[in-house]
Amino acid sequence: xIRLENVSKYYPTTTGRHYVLENVSLVIPDMVQMGVLGPNGxxxxxxxxxxxxxxxxxxxxxxxxxxxxxxxxxxxxxQGTMTGxxxxxxxxxxxxxxYHEIDDIVEGIxxxxxxxxxxxxQIRTYSSGMRARLNFAIxxxxxxxxxxxxxxxxxxxxxxxxxxxxxFREKRETSSFIKVSHSMIELRSECNCGLVLHKGxxxxxxxxxxxxDAYNDYLELLDSSSK
Amino acid sequence: MEKSDSYLHExxxxxxxxxSAIRGLVFKEFKIKQGIGRLGLFxxxxxxxxxxxxxxxxxxxxxxxxxxxxxxxLFIGSGFAIFNMIKNSISSIPQAxxxxxxxxxxPQVKPIDTLIARFILEMWLxxxxxxxxxxxxxxxxxxxxxxxxxxxxxxxxxTALIFSAGIAFPLSVYGTFYVxxxxxxxxxxxxxxxxxxxxxxxxxxxxxAREVLTWNPIVHIIEAFRSGLFGTxxxxxxxxxxxxxxxxCLLGFGCIAYSVNRYKLAQP
Numbered sequence: 001x002i003r004l005e006n007v008s009k010y011y012p013t014t015t016g017r018h019y020v021l022e023n024v025s026l027v028i029p030d031m032v033q034m035g036v037l038g039p040n041g042x043x044x045x046x047x048x049x050x051x052x053x054x055x056x057x058x059x060x061x062x063x064x065x066x067x068x069x070x071x072x073x074x075x076x077x078x079q080g081t082m083t084g085x086x087x088x089x090x091x092x093x094x095x096x097x098x099y100h101e102i103d104d105i106v107e108g109i110x111x112x113x114x115x116x117x118x119x120x121x122q123i124r125t126y127s128s129g130m131r132a133r134l135n136f137a138i139x140x141x142x143x144x145x146x147x148x149x150x151x152x153x154x155x156x157x158x159x160x161x162x163x164x165x166x167x168f169r170e171k172r173e174t175s176s177f178i179k180v181s182h183s184m185i186e187l188r189s190e191c192n193c194g195l196v197l198h199k200g201x202x203x204x205x206x207x208x209x210x211x212x213d214a215y216n217d218y219l220e221l222l223d224s225s226s227k
Numbered sequence: 228m229e230k231s232d233s234y235l236h237e238x239x240x241x242x243x244x245x246x247s248a249i250r251g252l253v254f255k256e257f258k259i260k261q262g263i264g265r266l267g268l269f270x271x272x273x274x275x276x277x278x279x280x281x282x283x284x285x286x287x288x289x290x291x292x293x294x295x296x297x298x299x300x301l302f303i304g305s306g307f308a309i310f311n312m313i314k315n316s317i318s319s320i321p322q323a324x325x326x327x328x329x330x331x332x333x334p335q336v337k338p339i340d341t342l343i344a345r346f347i348l349e350m351w352l353x354x355x356x357x358x359x360x361x362x363x364x365x366x367x368x369x370x371x372x373x374x375x376x377x378x379x380x381x382x383x384x385x386t387a388l389i390f391s392a393g394i395a396f397p398l399s400v401y402g403t404f405y406v407x408x409x410x411x412x413x414x415x416x417x418x419x420x421x422x423x424x425x426x427x428x429x430x431x432x433x434x435x436a437r438e439v440l441t442w443n444p445i446v447h448i449i450e451a452f453r454s455g456l457f458g459t460x461x462x463x464x465x466x467x468x469x470x471x472x473x474x475x476c477l478l479g480f481g482c483i484a485y486s487v488n489r490y491k492l493a494q495p
Binding site for chain 1: 241247248249250251252254255258259327329330331333334335336410490493494
Protein backbone atom coordinates (compact mmCIF):
# COMPACT_ATOMS: atom_id res chain seq x y z
CA UNK A 1 0.00 0.00 0.00
CA ILE A 2 1.18 3.51 -0.77
CA ARG A 3 -0.43 6.43 1.03
CA LEU A 4 0.11 10.04 0.04
CA GLU A 5 -0.64 12.57 2.75
CA ASN A 6 -0.99 16.20 1.62
CA VAL A 7 1.83 15.76 -0.84
CA SER A 8 3.07 18.75 -2.80
CA LYS A 9 5.87 18.73 -5.32
CA TYR A 10 6.98 21.79 -7.21
CA TYR A 11 9.89 22.99 -9.27
CA PRO A 12 11.17 26.54 -9.10
CA THR A 13 10.86 28.36 -12.41
CA THR A 14 11.52 31.91 -13.46
CA THR A 15 7.79 32.67 -13.22
CA GLY A 16 7.37 31.16 -9.77
CA ARG A 17 6.65 27.70 -8.49
CA HIS A 18 5.44 25.16 -10.97
CA TYR A 19 3.32 22.64 -9.07
CA VAL A 20 3.40 19.08 -10.33
CA LEU A 21 1.35 17.86 -7.39
CA GLU A 22 -0.53 20.22 -5.12
CA ASN A 23 -1.78 18.98 -1.76
CA VAL A 24 -2.60 15.49 -2.99
CA SER A 25 -3.89 12.87 -0.56
CA LEU A 26 -4.76 9.40 -1.77
CA VAL A 27 -4.27 5.72 -1.05
CA ILE A 28 -3.09 3.17 -3.56
CA PRO A 29 -4.21 -0.19 -2.14
CA ASP A 30 -2.31 -3.49 -2.35
CA MET A 31 -2.75 -5.91 -5.22
CA VAL A 32 -4.01 -3.47 -7.83
CA GLN A 33 -3.03 -2.91 -11.42
CA MET A 34 -3.19 0.82 -11.69
CA GLY A 35 -2.92 2.78 -14.92
CA VAL A 36 -1.71 6.36 -14.69
CA LEU A 37 -3.10 8.81 -17.24
CA GLY A 38 -2.22 12.37 -17.95
CA PRO A 39 -1.07 14.64 -20.77
CA ASN A 40 2.65 15.15 -21.44
CA GLY A 41 4.26 17.24 -18.78
CA UNK A 42 1.53 16.56 -16.23
CA UNK A 43 4.11 15.04 -13.89
CA UNK A 44 3.58 11.33 -14.38
CA UNK A 45 7.29 10.52 -14.27
CA UNK A 46 7.76 12.75 -11.23
CA UNK A 47 4.90 10.94 -9.49
CA UNK A 48 6.55 7.59 -10.31
CA UNK A 49 9.82 8.82 -8.85
CA UNK A 50 8.03 9.97 -5.72
CA UNK A 51 6.23 6.66 -5.31
CA UNK A 52 9.46 4.72 -5.74
CA UNK A 53 11.25 6.87 -3.19
CA UNK A 54 13.86 8.19 -5.60
CA UNK A 55 12.60 11.72 -5.12
CA UNK A 56 11.05 13.35 -2.09
CA UNK A 57 8.02 15.66 -1.93
CA UNK A 58 8.49 19.30 -0.96
CA UNK A 59 5.60 19.04 1.49
CA UNK A 60 3.61 16.18 2.99
CA UNK A 61 4.67 12.60 3.29
CA UNK A 62 4.44 9.30 1.48
CA UNK A 63 3.99 6.10 3.48
CA UNK A 64 4.98 2.89 1.75
CA UNK A 65 4.63 -0.69 2.87
CA UNK A 66 6.21 -3.65 1.14
CA UNK A 67 8.97 -3.57 -1.42
CA UNK A 68 8.69 -1.25 -4.40
CA UNK A 69 10.75 -1.39 -7.57
CA UNK A 70 12.68 1.50 -9.00
CA UNK A 71 10.80 3.46 -11.68
CA UNK A 72 11.43 1.47 -14.84
CA UNK A 73 11.61 3.92 -17.65
CA UNK A 74 13.40 4.31 -20.94
CA UNK A 75 15.83 7.00 -20.03
CA UNK A 76 16.76 5.83 -16.60
CA UNK A 77 18.45 3.22 -14.53
CA UNK A 78 21.04 2.05 -17.02
CA GLN A 79 24.55 3.43 -17.06
CA GLY A 80 25.68 4.05 -20.64
CA THR A 81 29.31 3.19 -20.13
CA MET A 82 28.61 -0.20 -18.58
CA THR A 83 27.77 -3.32 -20.52
CA GLY A 84 24.40 -5.00 -20.18
CA UNK A 85 25.94 -7.67 -17.99
CA UNK A 86 27.56 -5.12 -15.69
CA UNK A 87 24.29 -3.25 -15.33
CA UNK A 88 22.55 -6.48 -14.44
CA UNK A 89 25.25 -7.32 -11.89
CA UNK A 90 25.01 -3.84 -10.42
CA UNK A 91 21.27 -4.23 -9.94
CA UNK A 92 21.91 -7.53 -8.15
CA UNK A 93 24.48 -5.90 -5.89
CA UNK A 94 22.23 -3.06 -4.79
CA UNK A 95 19.30 -5.40 -4.24
CA UNK A 96 21.57 -7.04 -1.69
CA UNK A 97 21.88 -10.42 -3.42
CA UNK A 98 24.57 -12.79 -2.23
CA TYR A 99 27.57 -13.57 -4.40
CA HIS A 100 26.63 -17.16 -5.19
CA GLU A 101 23.16 -16.11 -6.40
CA ILE A 102 24.30 -13.35 -8.73
CA ASP A 103 25.62 -15.44 -11.62
CA ASP A 104 22.36 -17.34 -11.90
CA ILE A 105 20.26 -14.19 -11.80
CA VAL A 106 22.41 -12.46 -14.42
CA GLU A 107 22.16 -15.51 -16.68
CA GLY A 108 18.37 -15.39 -16.26
CA ILE A 109 18.35 -11.72 -17.23
CA UNK A 110 20.47 -12.44 -20.32
CA UNK A 111 18.07 -15.13 -21.52
CA UNK A 112 14.96 -13.15 -20.75
CA UNK A 113 16.12 -9.95 -22.45
CA UNK A 114 16.90 -11.77 -25.75
CA UNK A 115 19.36 -9.15 -26.90
CA UNK A 116 22.05 -11.68 -27.81
CA UNK A 117 25.62 -10.45 -28.08
CA UNK A 118 24.60 -6.93 -27.17
CA UNK A 119 24.46 -8.13 -23.56
CA UNK A 120 28.25 -7.86 -23.49
CA UNK A 121 28.31 -4.42 -25.11
CA GLN A 122 27.97 -0.95 -23.64
CA ILE A 123 24.45 0.35 -23.12
CA ARG A 124 25.12 3.48 -25.18
CA THR A 125 25.26 1.29 -28.30
CA TYR A 126 21.74 0.00 -27.64
CA SER A 127 18.59 1.04 -29.44
CA SER A 128 15.72 2.25 -27.26
CA GLY A 129 13.91 -1.05 -27.77
CA MET A 130 16.90 -2.99 -26.52
CA ARG A 131 17.24 -0.73 -23.51
CA ALA A 132 13.60 -1.36 -22.71
CA ARG A 133 14.11 -5.11 -22.98
CA LEU A 134 17.11 -5.10 -20.69
CA ASN A 135 15.51 -2.72 -18.17
CA PHE A 136 12.43 -4.89 -18.09
CA ALA A 137 14.41 -8.10 -17.78
CA ILE A 138 16.46 -6.73 -14.88
CA UNK A 139 13.39 -5.54 -13.00
CA UNK A 140 11.50 -8.79 -13.50
CA UNK A 141 14.42 -10.78 -12.10
CA UNK A 142 13.57 -9.52 -8.62
CA UNK A 143 10.40 -10.01 -6.65
CA UNK A 144 8.76 -6.78 -5.60
CA UNK A 145 5.39 -6.24 -3.99
CA UNK A 146 4.86 -3.37 -6.39
CA UNK A 147 6.37 -2.66 -9.81
CA UNK A 148 6.51 0.85 -11.22
CA UNK A 149 6.58 1.04 -15.00
CA UNK A 150 7.01 4.34 -16.79
CA UNK A 151 6.12 3.94 -20.48
CA UNK A 152 8.55 1.08 -20.75
CA UNK A 153 6.49 -1.20 -22.95
CA UNK A 154 5.75 1.45 -25.55
CA UNK A 155 8.82 0.94 -27.69
CA UNK A 156 9.10 -2.84 -27.85
CA UNK A 157 8.35 -4.90 -30.94
CA UNK A 158 5.35 -7.24 -31.14
CA UNK A 159 7.24 -10.17 -29.68
CA UNK A 160 8.44 -8.14 -26.69
CA UNK A 161 4.97 -6.76 -26.09
CA UNK A 162 3.49 -10.23 -26.00
CA UNK A 163 6.20 -11.43 -23.72
CA UNK A 164 5.82 -8.55 -21.30
CA UNK A 165 2.03 -8.99 -21.29
CA UNK A 166 2.54 -12.66 -20.38
CA UNK A 167 4.87 -11.75 -17.52
CA PHE A 168 2.42 -9.18 -16.27
CA ARG A 169 -0.31 -11.82 -16.15
CA GLU A 170 1.95 -14.10 -14.11
CA LYS A 171 3.18 -11.43 -11.74
CA ARG A 172 -0.20 -9.86 -11.09
CA GLU A 173 -1.14 -12.90 -9.04
CA THR A 174 1.36 -11.86 -6.37
CA SER A 175 2.25 -8.20 -6.97
CA SER A 176 0.70 -4.92 -7.88
CA PHE A 177 1.61 -2.72 -10.81
CA ILE A 178 1.58 0.99 -11.34
CA LYS A 179 1.82 1.71 -14.99
CA VAL A 180 2.19 4.86 -17.04
CA SER A 181 1.09 4.47 -20.63
CA HIS A 182 -0.52 6.41 -23.43
CA SER A 183 -2.00 3.25 -24.96
CA MET A 184 -5.63 3.04 -23.85
CA ILE A 185 -5.92 -0.47 -25.25
CA GLU A 186 -3.03 -1.67 -23.15
CA LEU A 187 -4.33 0.01 -20.01
CA ARG A 188 -7.87 -1.29 -20.54
CA SER A 189 -6.67 -4.87 -20.89
CA GLU A 190 -4.16 -4.90 -18.05
CA CYS A 191 -5.34 -2.52 -15.38
CA ASN A 192 -8.21 -2.62 -12.92
CA CYS A 193 -8.03 0.89 -11.55
CA GLY A 194 -6.70 4.23 -12.65
CA LEU A 195 -5.23 7.55 -11.65
CA VAL A 196 -5.67 10.74 -13.65
CA LEU A 197 -3.17 13.50 -13.27
CA HIS A 198 -3.56 17.06 -14.45
CA LYS A 199 -2.78 20.55 -13.27
CA GLY A 200 -1.36 19.44 -9.94
CA UNK A 201 -4.34 17.26 -9.08
CA UNK A 202 -4.35 13.50 -8.88
CA UNK A 203 -7.61 11.60 -8.75
CA UNK A 204 -7.97 7.90 -8.06
CA UNK A 205 -10.69 5.89 -9.88
CA UNK A 206 -11.67 2.40 -8.73
CA UNK A 207 -12.00 1.12 -12.30
CA UNK A 208 -9.82 1.82 -15.30
CA UNK A 209 -12.81 2.64 -17.52
CA UNK A 210 -13.87 5.41 -15.20
CA UNK A 211 -10.35 6.79 -15.29
CA UNK A 212 -10.16 6.67 -19.08
CA ASP A 213 -13.58 8.34 -19.40
CA ALA A 214 -12.52 11.09 -17.03
CA TYR A 215 -9.29 11.56 -18.96
CA ASN A 216 -11.15 11.71 -22.30
CA ASP A 217 -13.58 14.26 -20.88
CA TYR A 218 -10.65 16.35 -19.85
CA LEU A 219 -9.08 16.07 -23.31
CA GLU A 220 -12.36 17.09 -24.98
CA LEU A 221 -12.59 20.05 -22.68
CA LEU A 222 -9.08 20.99 -23.71
CA ASP A 223 -9.97 20.58 -27.40
CA SER A 224 -13.10 22.70 -27.23
CA SER A 225 -11.36 25.46 -25.32
CA SER A 226 -8.58 25.65 -27.90
CA LYS A 227 -11.03 25.93 -30.80
CA MET B 228 -1.31 -3.46 7.46
CA GLU B 229 1.62 -1.16 7.93
CA LYS B 230 4.85 -2.72 8.96
CA SER B 231 5.69 -1.90 12.55
CA ASP B 232 9.39 -1.59 11.95
CA SER B 233 11.38 -0.66 14.99
CA TYR B 234 13.81 2.18 14.63
CA LEU B 235 16.76 -0.12 15.14
CA HIS B 236 15.57 -2.45 12.44
CA GLU B 237 15.22 0.41 9.99
CA UNK B 238 18.67 1.62 10.79
CA UNK B 239 20.04 -1.84 10.19
CA UNK B 240 18.36 -2.18 6.81
CA UNK B 241 19.44 1.37 6.00
CA UNK B 242 23.05 0.54 6.72
CA UNK B 243 22.77 -2.74 4.85
CA UNK B 244 21.29 -1.00 1.83
CA UNK B 245 23.99 1.63 1.78
CA UNK B 246 26.72 -0.96 2.13
CA SER B 247 25.42 -2.97 -0.80
CA ALA B 248 25.01 0.18 -2.87
CA ILE B 249 28.57 1.27 -2.17
CA ARG B 250 29.90 -2.21 -2.85
CA GLY B 251 28.06 -2.30 -6.16
CA LEU B 252 29.37 1.13 -7.09
CA VAL B 253 32.97 0.26 -6.22
CA PHE B 254 32.78 -2.78 -8.50
CA LYS B 255 31.17 -0.68 -11.21
CA GLU B 256 33.81 2.06 -11.01
CA PHE B 257 36.53 -0.53 -11.15
CA LYS B 258 34.98 -2.17 -14.21
CA ILE B 259 34.78 1.16 -16.00
CA LYS B 260 38.38 1.98 -15.19
CA GLN B 261 39.33 -1.40 -16.51
CA GLY B 262 37.16 -0.87 -19.56
CA ILE B 263 38.95 2.28 -20.75
CA GLY B 264 41.17 -0.06 -22.68
CA ARG B 265 43.44 -2.92 -21.90
CA LEU B 266 45.95 -0.39 -20.57
CA GLY B 267 43.40 1.52 -18.47
CA LEU B 268 44.37 -0.02 -15.17
CA PHE B 269 48.04 -0.06 -16.08
CA UNK B 270 48.14 3.71 -16.45
CA UNK B 271 46.53 4.33 -13.09
CA UNK B 272 49.14 2.19 -11.40
CA UNK B 273 51.98 3.51 -13.55
CA UNK B 274 51.14 7.20 -13.18
CA UNK B 275 53.19 7.90 -10.03
CA UNK B 276 56.00 5.74 -11.34
CA UNK B 277 56.21 7.65 -14.61
CA UNK B 278 56.08 11.03 -12.86
CA UNK B 279 58.74 9.90 -10.42
CA UNK B 280 61.01 8.60 -13.20
CA UNK B 281 60.87 11.81 -15.23
CA UNK B 282 61.67 14.11 -12.32
CA UNK B 283 64.29 11.76 -10.90
CA UNK B 284 66.03 11.64 -14.28
CA UNK B 285 66.18 15.42 -14.30
CA UNK B 286 67.91 15.38 -10.93
CA UNK B 287 70.25 12.62 -12.02
CA UNK B 288 71.15 14.50 -15.19
CA UNK B 289 72.24 17.55 -13.22
CA UNK B 290 74.33 15.21 -11.13
CA UNK B 291 72.42 14.85 -7.91
CA UNK B 292 71.79 11.28 -6.78
CA UNK B 293 70.66 12.04 -3.24
CA UNK B 294 68.31 14.55 -1.65
CA UNK B 295 68.50 14.93 2.13
CA UNK B 296 70.64 11.79 2.08
CA UNK B 297 67.92 9.71 0.42
CA UNK B 298 68.12 8.12 -3.02
CA UNK B 299 66.56 10.58 -5.42
CA UNK B 300 64.06 8.07 -6.80
CA LEU B 301 62.74 7.16 -3.37
CA PHE B 302 62.59 10.79 -2.36
CA ILE B 303 60.65 11.94 -5.42
CA GLY B 304 58.53 8.77 -5.49
CA SER B 305 57.31 9.22 -1.94
CA GLY B 306 56.31 12.78 -2.76
CA PHE B 307 54.35 11.70 -5.84
CA ALA B 308 52.58 8.92 -3.97
CA ILE B 309 51.04 11.29 -1.42
CA PHE B 310 50.50 14.09 -3.89
CA ASN B 311 48.54 11.89 -6.31
CA MET B 312 46.11 10.90 -3.56
CA ILE B 313 45.31 14.54 -2.92
CA LYS B 314 45.24 15.47 -6.60
CA ASN B 315 42.59 12.83 -7.24
CA SER B 316 40.28 14.42 -4.73
CA ILE B 317 40.32 17.56 -6.86
CA SER B 318 40.19 16.02 -10.33
CA SER B 319 38.36 12.71 -10.19
CA ILE B 320 36.13 12.34 -7.13
CA PRO B 321 34.03 15.51 -7.67
CA GLN B 322 32.83 14.05 -10.99
CA ALA B 323 31.30 11.04 -9.27
CA UNK B 324 27.73 12.29 -8.87
CA UNK B 325 27.39 13.46 -12.48
CA UNK B 326 29.04 10.32 -13.83
CA UNK B 327 26.58 8.12 -11.93
CA UNK B 328 23.45 10.19 -12.54
CA UNK B 329 21.71 7.30 -14.30
CA UNK B 330 22.13 5.04 -11.31
CA UNK B 331 20.52 7.51 -8.93
CA UNK B 332 17.29 6.18 -10.43
CA UNK B 333 17.61 3.24 -8.05
CA PRO B 334 16.07 4.21 -4.70
CA GLN B 335 18.95 2.47 -2.92
CA VAL B 336 21.62 4.66 -4.49
CA LYS B 337 22.12 8.05 -2.90
CA PRO B 338 24.51 10.69 -4.27
CA ILE B 339 26.80 10.28 -1.28
CA ASP B 340 27.25 6.59 -2.10
CA THR B 341 28.79 7.47 -5.45
CA LEU B 342 31.26 9.76 -3.68
CA ILE B 343 32.21 7.22 -1.03
CA ALA B 344 32.58 4.46 -3.64
CA ARG B 345 34.84 6.52 -5.85
CA PHE B 346 36.86 7.67 -2.85
CA ILE B 347 37.41 4.10 -1.66
CA LEU B 348 38.44 2.89 -5.12
CA GLU B 349 40.72 5.83 -5.97
CA MET B 350 42.51 5.71 -2.64
CA TRP B 351 43.02 1.95 -2.83
CA LEU B 352 44.45 2.24 -6.31
CA UNK B 353 46.81 5.00 -5.17
CA UNK B 354 47.99 2.94 -2.22
CA UNK B 355 48.57 -0.09 -4.44
CA UNK B 356 50.42 2.11 -6.95
CA UNK B 357 52.61 3.41 -4.10
CA UNK B 358 53.43 -0.09 -2.95
CA UNK B 359 54.22 -1.24 -6.49
CA UNK B 360 56.48 1.75 -7.01
CA UNK B 361 58.53 1.10 -3.87
CA UNK B 362 58.70 -2.55 -4.78
CA UNK B 363 59.86 -1.65 -8.31
CA UNK B 364 62.59 0.65 -6.99
CA UNK B 365 63.77 -2.04 -4.60
CA UNK B 366 63.77 -4.64 -7.35
CA UNK B 367 65.66 -2.56 -9.91
CA UNK B 368 68.00 -0.47 -7.74
CA UNK B 369 68.11 -2.50 -4.54
CA UNK B 370 67.39 0.54 -2.38
CA UNK B 371 64.81 0.35 0.35
CA UNK B 372 63.39 3.00 2.68
CA UNK B 373 64.80 2.47 6.16
CA UNK B 374 61.39 2.85 7.83
CA UNK B 375 62.71 5.12 10.56
CA UNK B 376 59.28 5.81 12.05
CA UNK B 377 56.60 3.73 10.29
CA UNK B 378 53.88 5.06 12.58
CA UNK B 379 54.57 8.61 11.43
CA UNK B 380 54.26 7.49 7.79
CA UNK B 381 50.92 5.85 8.54
CA UNK B 382 49.79 8.99 10.32
CA UNK B 383 50.74 10.97 7.23
CA UNK B 384 48.74 8.61 5.00
CA UNK B 385 45.76 8.87 7.33
CA THR B 386 46.01 12.65 7.29
CA ALA B 387 46.27 12.60 3.50
CA LEU B 388 43.06 10.53 3.34
CA ILE B 389 41.17 12.92 5.63
CA PHE B 390 42.55 15.96 3.83
CA SER B 391 41.56 14.48 0.45
CA ALA B 392 38.07 13.67 1.67
CA GLY B 393 37.82 17.18 3.07
CA ILE B 394 38.61 18.69 -0.32
CA ALA B 395 36.58 16.22 -2.37
CA PHE B 396 33.37 16.39 -0.36
CA PRO B 397 32.39 20.07 -0.58
CA LEU B 398 33.85 20.32 -4.07
CA SER B 399 31.61 17.43 -5.18
CA VAL B 400 28.47 19.05 -3.81
CA TYR B 401 29.04 22.47 -5.35
CA GLY B 402 30.85 21.13 -8.41
CA THR B 403 27.73 19.17 -9.31
CA PHE B 404 25.65 22.37 -9.33
CA TYR B 405 28.27 24.59 -10.92
CA VAL B 406 30.36 22.61 -13.38
CA UNK B 407 32.61 25.59 -14.02
CA UNK B 408 33.63 25.55 -10.35
CA UNK B 409 35.32 22.17 -10.76
CA UNK B 410 37.02 23.41 -13.92
CA UNK B 411 38.21 26.60 -12.24
CA UNK B 412 39.57 24.71 -9.24
CA UNK B 413 41.37 22.31 -11.55
CA UNK B 414 43.01 25.16 -13.43
CA UNK B 415 43.94 27.08 -10.29
CA UNK B 416 45.48 24.03 -8.66
CA UNK B 417 47.42 22.83 -11.68
CA UNK B 418 50.70 24.40 -10.43
CA UNK B 419 50.03 22.84 -7.02
CA UNK B 420 52.71 20.22 -7.50
CA UNK B 421 55.39 22.87 -7.83
CA UNK B 422 54.62 24.31 -4.41
CA UNK B 423 54.06 21.04 -2.59
CA UNK B 424 57.68 19.94 -2.13
CA UNK B 425 57.12 16.91 -4.34
CA UNK B 426 60.24 17.43 -6.43
CA UNK B 427 62.62 18.99 -3.92
CA UNK B 428 63.31 19.14 -0.21
CA UNK B 429 62.06 22.06 1.86
CA UNK B 430 65.43 22.02 3.64
CA UNK B 431 67.16 23.04 0.40
CA UNK B 432 65.15 26.22 0.07
CA UNK B 433 66.10 29.69 1.26
CA UNK B 434 64.43 30.73 4.52
CA UNK B 435 62.04 33.19 2.90
CA ALA B 436 60.69 30.61 0.44
CA ARG B 437 60.42 28.06 3.23
CA GLU B 438 58.23 30.38 5.28
CA VAL B 439 55.83 30.88 2.41
CA LEU B 440 55.76 27.21 1.51
CA THR B 441 54.85 26.04 4.98
CA TRP B 442 51.42 27.62 4.54
CA ASN B 443 50.67 24.77 2.16
CA PRO B 444 49.20 21.91 4.22
CA ILE B 445 50.26 19.32 1.61
CA VAL B 446 53.92 20.14 2.34
CA HIS B 447 53.42 19.08 5.95
CA ILE B 448 51.89 15.75 4.94
CA ILE B 449 54.60 14.93 2.43
CA GLU B 450 57.42 15.90 4.79
CA ALA B 451 55.95 13.79 7.59
CA PHE B 452 55.58 10.82 5.25
CA ARG B 453 59.21 11.14 4.17
CA SER B 454 60.48 11.60 7.68
CA GLY B 455 58.69 8.43 8.74
CA LEU B 456 60.11 6.47 5.84
CA PHE B 457 63.65 7.78 5.59
CA GLY B 458 64.30 9.52 8.89
CA THR B 459 64.87 12.85 7.16
CA UNK B 460 64.86 15.94 9.33
CA UNK B 461 61.62 17.87 9.17
CA UNK B 462 61.69 21.62 8.65
CA UNK B 463 61.21 23.93 11.56
CA UNK B 464 57.60 24.56 12.47
CA UNK B 465 56.38 21.30 10.98
CA UNK B 466 52.99 20.28 12.31
CA UNK B 467 50.93 17.38 10.98
CA UNK B 468 47.99 18.66 13.00
CA UNK B 469 47.68 21.60 10.61
CA UNK B 470 46.60 19.64 7.51
CA UNK B 471 44.60 17.32 9.77
CA UNK B 472 42.55 20.18 11.22
CA UNK B 473 42.00 21.72 7.81
CA UNK B 474 40.83 18.32 6.54
CA UNK B 475 38.43 17.84 9.47
CA CYS B 476 36.99 21.36 9.07
CA LEU B 477 36.49 20.94 5.33
CA LEU B 478 34.92 17.52 5.89
CA GLY B 479 32.49 19.01 8.38
CA PHE B 480 31.65 21.77 5.96
CA GLY B 481 31.16 19.16 3.23
CA CYS B 482 28.76 17.19 5.43
CA ILE B 483 26.67 20.30 6.06
CA ALA B 484 26.72 21.22 2.38
CA TYR B 485 25.65 17.72 1.41
CA SER B 486 22.98 17.50 4.06
CA VAL B 487 21.44 20.80 2.95
CA ASN B 488 21.50 19.84 -0.73
CA ARG B 489 20.98 16.09 -0.57
CA TYR B 490 17.59 16.09 -2.32
CA LYS B 491 18.62 18.63 -4.91
CA LEU B 492 21.65 16.49 -5.78
CA ALA B 493 19.42 13.52 -6.56
CA GLN B 494 17.42 15.45 -9.18
CA PRO B 495 18.02 14.34 -12.74
